Amino acid sequence: MGIKEQIEKLRDELHKHNHRYYIEDAPVISDYEFDMLLKELENLESLHPEYAHPNSPTSRVGGNVTKSFSSVNHRYPMLSLSNTYSLEEIQEWILRVEKSVSNVSFVCELKYDGVAIGIRYENGEMVQAVTRGDGTQGDDITNNVRTIKSVPLRLNNGFPEDFEIRGEIVMPHKAFEALNERREAQDLPKFANPRNCASGTLKLQDSSEVATRGLDAYLYYVLPEGVLSSSHAASIQAARELGFKVPLKEDRFIAQCAGLDQIMDFIGHWEEKRKTLPFDIDGIVIKVDDYESQQELGFTAKSPRWATAYKFKAERVPTQLNSITYQVGRTGAITPVANLEPVWLGGTTVKRASLHNSDQIELLDLYEKDVVFVEKGGEIIPKVVAVDRAKRTPNAEQVIFIEKCPECSTPLERKEGEAQHYCPNIDHCPPQLCGRIEHFISRKAMDLAGMGAETVQLLVNKEFIRNSADLYSLSFDRLIELEGFKEKSVQNILDGIQESKKIPFERVLFALGIRHVGSTVAKLLAKHFKSMYTLAQASIEEIVNVEGIGEVIAGEVYRFFREEKNAAILDALVEAGLQMEVQEDLISTVSSPITNAKIVVSGVFEHFKRSELKEVIEKHGAQNVSSISSKTSYIVAGEGMGPAKLKKAQSLGIRILSEQEFIALLGL
Numbered sequence: 001m002g003i004k005e006q007i008e009k010l011r012d013e014l015h016k017h018n019h020r021y022y023i024e025d026a027p028v029i030s031d032y033e034f035d036m037l038l039k040e041l042e043n044l045e046s047l048h049p050e051y052a053h054p055n056s057p058t059s060r061v062g063g064n065v066t067k068s069f070s071s072v073n074h075r076y077p078m079l080s081l082s083n084t085y086s087l088e089e090i091q092e093w094i095l096r097v098e099k100s101v102s103n104v105s106f107v108c109e110l111k112y113d114g115v116a117i118g119i120r121y122e123n124g125e126m127v128q129a130v131t132r133g134d135g136t137q138g139d140d141i142t143n144n145v146r147t148i149k150s151v152p153l154r155l156n157n158g159f160p161e162d163f164e165i166r167g168e169i170v171m172p173h174k175a176f177e178a179l180n181e182r183r184e185a186q187d188l189p190k191f192a193n194p195r196n197c198a199s200g201t202l203k204l205q206d207s208s209e210v211a212t213r214g215l216d217a218y219l220y221y222v223l224p225e226g227v228l229s230s231s232h233a234a235s236i237q238a239a240r241e242l243g244f245k246v247p248l249k250e251d252r253f254i255a256q257c258a259g260l261d262q263i264m265d266f267i268g269h270w271e272e273k274r275k276t277l278p279f280d281i282d283g284i285v286i287k288v289d290d291y292e293s294q295q296e297l298g299f300t301a302k303s304p305r306w307a308t309a310y311k312f313k314a315e316r317v318p319t320q321l322n323s324i325t326y327q328v329g330r331t332g333a334i335t336p337v338a339n340l341e342p343v344w345l346g347g348t349t350v351k352r353a354s355l356h357n358s359d360q361i362e363l364l365d366l367y368e369k370d371v372v373f374v375e376k377g378g379e380i381i382p383k384v385v386a387v388d389r390a391k392r393t394p395n396a397e398q399v400i401f402i403e404k405c406p407e408c409s410t411p412l413e414r415k416e417g418e419a420q421h422y423c424p425n426i427d428h429c430p431p432q433l434c435g436r437i438e439h440f441i442s443r444k445a446m447d448l449a450g451m452g453a454e455t456v457q458l459l460v461n462k463e464f465i466r467n468s469a470d471l472y473s474l475s476f477d478r479l480i481e482l483e484g485f486k487e488k489s490v491q492n493i494l495d496g497i498q499e500s501k502k503i504p505f506e507r508v509l510f511a512l513g514i515r516h517v518g519s520t521v522a523k524l525l526a527k528h529f530k531s532m533y534t535l536a537q538a539s540i541e542e543i544v545n546v547e548g549i550g551e552v553i554a555g556e557v558y559r560f561f562r563e564e565k566n567a568a569i570l571d572a573l574v575e576a577g578l579q580m581e582v583q584e585d586l587i588s589t590v591s592s593p594i595t596n597a598k599i600v601v602s603g604v605f606e607h608f609k610r611s612e613l614k615e616v617i618e619k620h621g622a623q624n625v626s627s628i629s630s631k632t633s634y635i636v637a638g639e640g641m642g643p644a645k646l647k648k649a650q651s652l653g654i655r656i657l658s659e660q661e662f663i664a665l666l667g668l
């Protein structure tokens with residue numbers, strides 16, 4: 001046998017053993033024997049680089065470094081799924097589908113909580129793996145996906161010449177916990193949950209690091225439809241034969257369901273059993289099985305009509321309150337945080353949860369050492385939602401909100417009508433100093449890449465900086481003095497500072513961190529006043545006159561510019577060369593039928609992404625608002641606007657524009 005044949009034979013064997021181990025869970029050789037075969041192959045490949053192949057089993061260990069992931073157009077858009085938390089709405093969806101398609105049958109699957117991926121195969125070889133991205137374009141993360149052992153690099157016979165399979169890359173709990181333990185030991189920040197961890201891992205430049213992290217993949221969608229079989233369930237079965245790790249009937253990860261009862265059964269089963277799974281799921285996906293029926297139902301702009309997802313409600317678990325810490329934000333706002341007896345919730349160990357403010361503590365009727373219920377909403381930080389009073393110890397003391405700042409001991413203040421307490425020691429309270437600078441450098445503001453919270457804290461501690469303007473007088477010679485700072489990181493910081501001078505005016509305004517001036521308000525002000533100078537000169541009345549700005553905001557803005565120390569910071573920022581005026585193209589020159597209107601955008605659209613639609617609205621001199629009120633001028637309603645919104649709009653007599661009507665109104 002020649003070298004080439006020998007290499008091929010080894011590769012073949014190793015692919016088969018890999019499949020037996022990671023997909024069938026039935027290895028026939030020991031790990032040691034596997035490693036020996038792999039070593040042999042590695043040896044031959046290094047002696048004969050002319051026979052190298054990207055899909056060789058040796059690529060599983062990684063080694064490729066991707067400097068930046070290139071963007072790839074998806075052949076088929078990568079859509080999302082409509083979803084609901086309500087079983088009633090699932091029932092309605094089933095009835096709707098049954099009405100529009102005769103003899104329809106369904107497939108239920110787990111809704112994997114991971115990172116969506118599309119993997120292309122040509123002639124049985126994996127050629128490319130791409131993330132969802134914006135649905136049209138994603139990142140090419142092929143090298144990283146090659147290291148995931150359950151993704152076949154080469155398929156068994158019977159494959160179509162060119163096709164794509166999609167699925168979800170997940171981080172199993174065991175791998176997640178192990179990684180976080182390693183990171184803790186190395187003093188690295190831990191991942192908040194397995195999904196973030198999977199997503200962070202896939203974006204690593206070094207694929208050999210990816211290889212160590214234990215990612216797994218479940219594949220659930222073959223494209224083009226019909227390339228393997230005439231129905232979804234049959235295609236998944238066929239994909240299994242080709243060597244893919246697909247959801248199995250035996251595990252009840254997938255089931256064909258005739259109708260409502262069987263679907264509800266499947267949902268009920270996993271609602272209860274999901275905690276026993278070795279990875280996270282966040283719901284159940286229900287799909288129409290056969291492709292012809294799928295085609296009849298078609299797609300909306302955003303998601304297929306032939307599938308929907310039932311999402312599990314946030315899980316709630318009891319645990320004990322150990323203590324409360326009070327955090328001080330950049331504005332001086334005090335946030336109470338509950339320190340809890342660690343408890344497993346939705347894929348992570350929870351040790352802390354938000355208590356929001358003193359009203360919330362009162363509302364919960366919280367006592368020291370109470371048993372509390374914790375829930376995870378959409379956000380990463382869990383919250384305390386209730387107290388188990390029956391478990392309260394007899395002599396427990398009620399939790400009383402602090403009166404002094406935990407960082408600088410200044411007596412706290414609370415303004416009329418506000419829920420939050422504040423530390424008024426704006427100039428010297430350390431977390432306020434750092435917080436303001438951290439806000440200034442954040443991505444949505446000045447985007448000072450190369451710098452993070454720790455660097456800011458260090459620079460403040462060392463008294464290199466006291467405010468954002470001081471950043472612009474940092475020099476290479478000073479920064480290089482700092483412990484742990486190498487030439488490259490110092491240069492990165494300085495480059496970031498230099499680059500930030502190009503950031504447009506409205507973001508500079510946002511970066512200043514004026515209370516209540518978020519990025520939307522900053523845009524409104526920038527558009528109206530056009531320069532920092534005119535805004536700084538404006539009276540309260542002039543500021544209130546801007547559409548969308550109320551008295552509270554106007555008051556804060558007015559006060560901000562009248563404080564001497566702010567004026568000094570601003571002078572220094574002007575001196576540093578930051579953008580203090582609007583660039584012309586931001587100023588809307590179009591006079592349009594919607595000038596000054598307040599518009600709510602709801603649902604999904606055929607011709608625009610929501611962000612595009614909002615941009616059009618702004619360009620035509622109107623303002624995007626997020627909730628419907630009597631002040632709303634129009635609602636632009638796309639597919640899937642919720643019934644509650646519709647009712648509210650109708651009751652307030654607000655004009656609802658369809659996408660077509662909106663286009664016609666503006667003559668687009």
Ligand code: IVH
Nearest residue numbers: 079080081109110111112116168220285304
């Ligand atoms: S099918 C055209 N099946 O959930 C849509 N998606 O929130 C095809 N997901 O975009 C998707 N488990 O990333 C499908 N069994 C499953 C899934 C699943 C998780 C993800 C997928 C999807 C997202 C929607």
